[in-house]
Amino acid sequence: MSGQKVIVTAALTGSAHFPSMSPYLPITPEQIIKEGIKSAEAGAAILHIHVRNPENGMPSPDIDIFRTVLTGIKKASDAVICVSTGGGMGMSTEQRACTVTTFKPEIASLNFGSMNFSVFHVAEKIRDWKYPWERLGMLASEDYIFPNTFKTLREFLSLFAASGTKPEVEIYDLGMINNLAFMIGRGHIKLPVHIQFVTGTLGGVPSTVNSLVTLVNAAREALGEGNFTWSAIGAGRFQMPICTVAMAMGGHVRVGMEDNLYLSKGVLVRSNAELVEKIIRIMRELGLEPASPAEARDILRLKGLARVNY
Ligand code: KMH
Ligand code: ZN
Numbered sequence: 494m495s496g497q498k499v500i501v502t503a504a505l506t507g508s509a510h511f512p513s514m515s516p517y518l519p520i521t522p523e524q525i526i527k528e529g530i531k532s533a534e535a536g537a538a539i540l541h542i543h544v545r546n547p548e549n550g551m552p553s554p555d556i557d558i559f560r561t562v563l564t565g566i567k568k569a570s571d572a573v574i575c576v577s578t579g580g581g582m583g584m585s586t587e588q589r590a591c592t593v594t595t596f597k598p599e600i601a602s603l604n605f606g607s608m609n610f611s612v613f614h615v616a617e618k619i620r621d622w623k624y625p626w627e628r629l630g631m632l633a634s635e636d637y638i639f640p641n642t643f644k645t646l647r648e649f650l651s652l653f654a655a656s657g658t659k660p661e662v663e664i665y666d667l668g669m670i671n672n673l674a675f676m677i678g679r680g681h682i683k684l685p686v687h688i689q690f691v692t693g694t695l696g697g698v699p700s701t702v703n704s705l706v707t708l709v710n711a712a713r714e715a716l717g718e719g720n721f722t723w724s725a726i727g728a729g730r731f732q733m734p735i736c737t738v739a740m741a742m743g744g745h746v747r748v749g750m751e752d753n754l755y756l757s758k759g760v761l762v763r764s765n766a767e768l769v770e771k772i773i774r775i776m777r778e779l780g781l782e783p784a785s786p787a788e789a790r791d792i793l794r795l796k797g798l799a800r801v802n803y
Contacts, residue, residue, distance in 0.1 A: 498784035499776055500745040500792060502724065503532035503765045504541040507751025508552035508581030509612055509694075511631060513623045515754045517763050521547040522558055526565035528765045532749070533572035535769040538789035540566060541575045541602065541751065549624045552581030554588035556595055563596060563803040571786050571798060575600045575661055578649060582610075582630065582637055586645050593649075593656050597802040599795040600687070603649055603660040605676075606669040609696035610639040639696070646672070650681045657796045661724075662688045665697030667711055674715040684720045687793050688712060689747065692735055693728035700731030702738050709742060722793060728752050736772055740779055745792075748772050 505528045506519045519528045522544065529540045544558040545551060563574055576598045580589040593601050613635040622628050653660050660682060662673055676682050690708045693700035698708065705725055712721060724745035727735025732753035736746035748768040756762045756771065773783050790797060 497743075497781050498788050498792065499740055499781050500539060500724065500784045500789045501537045501769055501772060502539040502541050502575065502745070502747040502749070503529070503537035503769050504726075504747055504749035504751030505529055505532065505765050506543055506545060507749075508543050508577075508579070509610070510750065510754060511612075511619075511627045512550035513619050513621065513627050514615070515750070515761050517761055518550070518750055518754070519765075520545050520550045522561040522565065525562050526569075529562070529566040529572065530569045531764055531766040532769050533566075533570040533786075535766040536773045536783040537572060537769045538784045538786045539573040539575050539600070541577065541747065541749065543577045543581070543751065549626060551624070551626055551630070552584075554580055554584045554591065556591055559592055559596065560803060563598075567798070567803065573599055573786050573789055573795060573798075574801075575602060577602050579604050579639070579663065582634060586640065586648070590649060590652050593652050593658050595802065597656040597800070598658050599790070599798065599801060600659045600661050600793065601653065602663055602689070603646070603653065604639065604641045604663045604665075605646065606666065606672050607641050608639050608665055610637055611635055611695045614695065643672070643676075646676060647681055650676065657800060659687060659793060659795055662686055663691055664688055664708060664712075665691045665694060667698070667708065670708070670711045670715050673712075677716065684716070685794070686716070686721045688721050688723045689726060690723060690739075691726045691728065693731050700727045700729070700735055705735060705738055706742070709744070726752050730755060730758075732768070733771065733775065737775055737779075740776055740781055746772055
């Protein structure tokens with residue numbers, strides 16, 4: 494295992510965290526671009542991108558803001574860009590798919606089942622709200638179902654195929670592996686697939702070693718060992734422990750402020766790059782090395798930066 498390459502993804506801002514939770518959460522296109530470049534310089538091979546309304550920090554499907562961010566990063570870095578098709582609460586599936594059809598990225602997230610996806614329990618911890626939409630938005634997530642039906646998955650997958658974009662399959666629960674095996678069986682998605690196991694969201698599996706081991710073993714059983722590459726996310730304070738276990742198991746990792754706002758107990762992360770640096774320190778202690786963007790493209794069999802549309 495020594496010297497083996499680990500792909501680090503930095504998820505820069507996401508849509509589940511709110512501006513009032515951290516003054517360091519990147520909001521404007523300029524901030525997101527800067528965070529992307531710094532994270533890539535720190536060793537992230539993939540940058541996972543959402544954008545926000547620069548006026549109020551609300552997650553946004555605005556394709557022009559996406560374009561500004563994607564082209565801004567591409568000018569300064571050869572990092573792989575993984576756009577989100579998860580979007581944010583209240584966005585239509587058409588809005589979510591637009592990032593793939595417009596930009597034809599090398600890779601994009603694809604959430605593999607409908608689920609509860611909630612952050613309402615965080616509202617009681619926030620004393621000062623920065624923007625008026627935040628409190629109601631956070632509380633509304635108690636009743637939110639993240640819609641990813643089989644029809645949506647089939648339609649998304651045909652758009653991914655037409656765009657030459659590799660799906661990064663987000664798996665939050667055991668049943669979603671069954672969904673994936675079904676869609677592979679029906680010919681909607683080609684092997685090898687790339688899976689990202691997500692632990693610790695309210696609505697998905699808890700962040701435990703057992704959850705991650707169970708998910709990986711279930712995928713091995715359902716898809717066959719050589720038929721997938723995988724990465725892991727531990728939401729919140731379990732980001733580093735889950736990523737460490739993932740690396741020890743031979744997986745890749747995702748860190749960043751989309752999933753976790755703290756560097757250590759009570760200490761807010763000031764830049765995504767700090768989280769990238771931290772996971773790379775742990776990685777090197779384990780005798781592993783971060784993959785370069787070129788190595789990540791090779792491992793994931795991506796089409797290459799010359800064939801994107803941004
Ligand atoms: N928010 C994460 C837990 C997406 O953007 O499609 C998973 C994610 C989803 O990144
Ligand atoms: Zn995301």
